Amino acid sequence: MARTEILTGNYAVAYGAKLSRVQVISAYPITPQTSIVEKLDEFVESGELDARYVRVESEHSAMAACIGAAATGARAFTATSSHGLMYMSELVWWAGLGKFPLVMAVVCRALAPPWSIWSEHNDVLAHRDSGWIIFFAEDNQEVLDLIIQSYRICEDERVLQPVMVALDAFILSHTSTPVSIPEQSDVDGYLPPPGSRRKPFILDIENPLTHGNLTYPEYFMEFRYEIEKSMNSARRVIVEAGRRYGEITGRYYDSLVEDYRCSDADVVLVNVGSSSGDAKEAVDLLRDEGYRVGLLKLRAIRPFPFEDLRRICDGKRYIGVFDRNYSFGYGGILHCEVSSALSGIKVPVQGFVGGLGGRDVTVDNYVNIFKTLIDMADRGVEPKPPLWVGLREVV
């Protein structure tokens, strides 16, 4: 029987990794590190988790150690956040472009300056092109569930790419809620035996090979094309993994997106991460007032859910995109992606930016966003440059 405990998002990650029977954990224990790796250290120390815990001297080395472990076929895990991820960046790309299946939790935080410890998505999105599968969690249950599913997805022979699970700093990472923890035997039946993976290759002194060596232009592009093929396959594998996960837990995640009351909606807002629940409450409030609005939560942003997005948004009067990130000189990153993905479908797309550096995003904010979209649809106006939600008067 699964049991339910009150867990922070950080501990939900740690329990997910433990249940996945990770074999190597590598981490650099300094701010902006989180209690994820502290809890895992406790599990290893107490003997509850049979894993090698490697305390390295930087995030860069943390990822290097994970890559080394994954290269031997071991199940590897690390966690980081904001500046830690940026310091790790070179090796994050190495892991993605080198097809090393491993899982990393990223507690999303704003990058400095000015200094911040609170949530923003630019740290993760700076790595959106690095060959990692990227999930954003809405709540602590989804955090735990995603970690477990991520090992099944990344080790699937059709995928063999690393997975990042993003959770919002404090809003999930330090907030405690009830979380259902699956039975170990169920997870054991769900995941391949740890260390059983033999593809795309494993290091073996009896059969030496080189990997990642200098590659001339006449072969290089094919390596990139292989990653894109994996990403395309991952769409199906993610759905299969989520469906199978539902069979053991009752919690089905059988889509790259979550469609909340979109089917008969006039106006749909696209959102990721922890504020999606607040947005759903806004949808319910407005539905009670007769407004036909819906929320489309993107669970995965890599691979990007083109088909779901186009299917759900087709025929709507107006689409909004809420970004907890910013690309200076352009606008919201997801707004850019959604607009591009919807090209050819005649629907206007308005960008909204908010929640930067942990600025609280409320149900009232979402009510106003939906009302703005309805008003723009009614007046038939073209989208404007991104609207900044909750911005103070500029001082």
Add this chain to the structure above:
Amino acid sequence: MEFRFHGRGGQGVVTASQLLVASAFKVGLWGQSIPMFGAERRGAPVEAYARISNTPIRRHSQVYRPDVVAVFDPKIMEVVDVLRGLKPNGIILLNSPEGKFEHGFEGFRVYCVDATGIAVKLGLYFAGFPAVNTAIVGALARVIGILPLEAVLETISSIWSGKVGELNAEAAKLAYNSIGGV
């Protein structure tokens, strides 16, 4: 039901919020404990929030319109507006000997618990300061009326073992029983 906790760094405000939610969970309620982190120092004003509900809670924003406010140190009211957003007829629980705060709370239900006195009497100290948080949660259980004392005591004993657990449970119990007229 939404809660806001006001205290000072080191008073166990976040722990109190977690304790409340864990206790509520024991009686089948859903909960969410939200700490506010910043550049806290010992003694600086800090806040935490909590929600408890019959159904899973989807929202993750902070609490702006609490049903209940708990004040760990009444002197904090000189620098923080603890009534901010408190719903009409909402509950305010003050750590203070009974009857000391009768004015300025019109339209709210005011309760006092001598959490500091209880901690001192039991010799319950954390890092040299009276540990008031378990008494506050015991008193909260009494004033909100939906949380049995047993759930709080059980949660306390699952967090702290031995003498520390016993003293904290005793503090919650004394606080619970000290409040009349609910």
